[in-house]
Amino acid sequence: MAKFYVTTPIYYVNDVPHIGHSYTTTTADALARWHRLVGDEVMFLTGTDEHGLKVQRSAEENGLTPQQQADNTSKRFSQTWTALSIEPDQFIRTTEPRHHEAVGKLLSKIKENGYIEKGSYAGNYCVGCEAYYTDADLVEGNCPIHERPVEWLEEDNYFFKLSAFEDRLREWINSGAIRPAGKASEALGIVELGLDDVSITRTSIDWGVQVPWDEDHVFYVWYDALINYVTAIGYGQDSPEFADWWANSHHLIGKDILRFHCVYWPAMLMAAGLEPPKHVDVHGFLLLGGKKLSKSGLTQIHPEDLIGEFGIDGFRYHFLRDVSFGPDSDFSYEQMVERYNTDLANTLGNLLSRVITVVGKKCNGVAPGSQADSPLAELAEKTVNIAAEAWNSTAPSVALDATWHLIRETNAYLGESEPWKMEEGSAEVSAVLGTALEVLRLAAILASPALVNTAPQIWQAIGLEGSPTDNVLDLDYKWGQYQGGAQLTAIEPLFPRIKPQA
RNA sequence: GGCGACGUAGCUCAGUUGGUAAGAGUGCUCGACUCAUAAUCGAGAGGUCGUGGGUUCAAGUCCCACCGUCGCUACCA
Numbered sequence: 001m002a003k004f005y006v007t008t009p010i011y012y013v014n015d016v017p018h019i020g021h022s023y024t025t026t027t028a029d030a031l032a033r034w035h036r037l038v039g040d041e042v043m044f045l046t047g048t049d050e051h052g053l054k055v056q057r058s059a060e061e062n063g064l065t066p067q068q069q070a071d072n073t074s075k076r077f078s079q080t081w082t083a084l085s086i087e088p089d090q091f092i093r094t095t096e097p098r099h100h101e102a103v104g105k106l107l108s109k110i111k112e113n114g115y116i117e118k119g120s121y122a123g124n125y126c127v128g129c130e131a132y133y134t135d136a137d138l139v140e141g142n143c144p145i146h147e148r149p150v151e152w153l154e155e156d157n158y159f160f161k162l163s164a165f166e167d168r169l170r171e172w173i174n175s176g177a178i179r180p181a182g183k184a185s186e187a188l189g190i191v192e193l194g195l196d197d198v199s200i201t202r203t204s205i206d207w208g209v210q211v212p213w214d215e216d217h218v219f220y221v222w223y224d225a226l227i228n229y230v231t232a233i234g235y236g237q238d239s240p241e242f243a244d245w246w247a248n249s250h251h252l253i254g255k256d257i258l259r260f261h262c263v264y265w266p267a268m269l270m271a272a273g274l275e276p277p278k279h280v281d282v283h284g285f286l287l288l289g290g291k292k293l294s295k296s297g298l299t300q301i302h303p304e305d306l307i308g309e310f311g312i313d314g315f316r317y318h319f320l321r322d323v324s325f326g327p328d329s330d331f332s333y334e335q336m337v338e339r340y341n342t343d344l345a346n347t348l349g350n351l352l353s354r355v356i357t358v359v360g361k362k363c364n365g366v367a368p369g370s371q372a373d374s375p376l377a378e379l380a381e382k383t384v385n386i387a388a389e390a391w392n393s394t395a396p397s398v399a400l401d402a403t404w405h406l407i408r409e410t411n412a413y414l415g416e417s418e419p420w421k422m423e424e425g426s427a428e429v430s431a432v433l434g435t436a437l438e439v440l441r442l443a444a445i446l447a448s449p450a451l452v453n454t455a456p457q458i459w460q461a462i463g464l465e466g467s468p469t470d471n472v473l474d475l476d477y478k479w480g481q482y483q484g485g486a487q488l489t490a491i492e493p494l495f496p497r498i499k500p501q502a
Numbered sequence: 503g504g505c506g507a508c509g510u511a512g513c514u515c516a517g518u519u520g521g522u523a524a525g526a527g528u529g530c531u532c533g534a535c536u537c538a539u540a541a542u543c544g545a546g547a548g549g550u551c552g553u554g555g556g557u558u559c560a561a562g563u564c565c566c567a568c569c570g571u572c573g574c575u576a577c578c579a
Binding site: 009 | 505506507514526527528529534535538539572573574576577578579
């Protein structure tokens, strides 16, 4: 049994969940479900990033402690994931004691290995960004992001010797760990420009993980946050499973944090004597009318607003099917409606309805089993192969597209065969309907990572026990496993068509 | 300025290492059907593959230039 460890970024608790977070997390959840479906042992991790000056300050503004501030927002994330049927195996919080312990151990290890040294840093500091800026970065003396004045800060810092890892990073990047390839070349570009050592601690704040060898310092929030990925699987706890999970690690990230995940993080791991991640899968931004959805932007769309209209599965299906993993993608309400009506209502939902009705009229309601020979057998077997390959390369849209191609072909097959015109109880009518039912059975399985709630409903509507995920999917799928014999009864439309709001 | 990405039917996008007469879905037009969620099926219209050069027997697919959009440019979640 193979292991599969998939992570999302941990989300900063100053930000409430929006569809950008949901996209990444839904994709990770679907990947986790696919791997479970094919029999892998899966660990799916998400969580929240809770340290840093911004949390400290907004807590003060709200009259809360930083921990209370973090608790409140962290809860909103976990509630949102529950609302979307996202089921992580772990929800990690960087304020957990086990994380502080892991951070201390990993960075101490790096220090022992000679890659952390003391230095000092002074510069223009923007509180909003929690970052230093050079004079050239400033716009009229203000932070270029927040357009507010910066503060001059000078502090003793510990520095990570990032510069020592240029060659090894180049080698790792060239090994194909970063996908898609275009993002790997972006990471390579960063390395090729030359890497300076980076400051990884702060003395100016105390809301963070304390540096074990110098209690005046806390780690800069990024260097604490990244370590969550190894905390969760037992780094520093002598966990016998740590090495196995880590050897199969897959980070899903947005392109905005590529530098940290594709350069700094692997270098930190190397410095600590660990392997870099097996894969980093980088996706683009969701755009709204061609503009970037940013947390400081006004265009915040919350998942809760959409699931009321599209349902959990409608929401998940849209993001998994319509967004090609990698490039930027335009989000629009109209497209979401169109996708829902076309694929879910017209193609899949309607196929289920018409098949059940014809079984009722021509087979006395008793479902015929699928037969060995069917014009759709070859396509169905090919579809499983395409889907498997697509999920393996983190391309949910390709997997679902292939699955829906099969469903569309089944609608066309019914149109040609016209079973409703055939003689009741005849061999022909059984053959045609048996084919359609086998496709529905298979489609329920293949769509289950996206349609987590409706796939089991399809399964039961065609008279099967349990749910499509009860058994491991054999990737060497052979046509003709639908048994038949069940009494089918009409159901309410699975995906009622949506009339777009004006 | 430097580096990089992208620009394929109205829309959203596929197009492996260059090679059968450019694809899919959707939308549109026409027709069919009426088992079905005003659904379904068929046919059709629709593209100088950003522009201009070049390499090649052959380029959407490689090279150069240009135009347009966007990202990164050293600690920007």
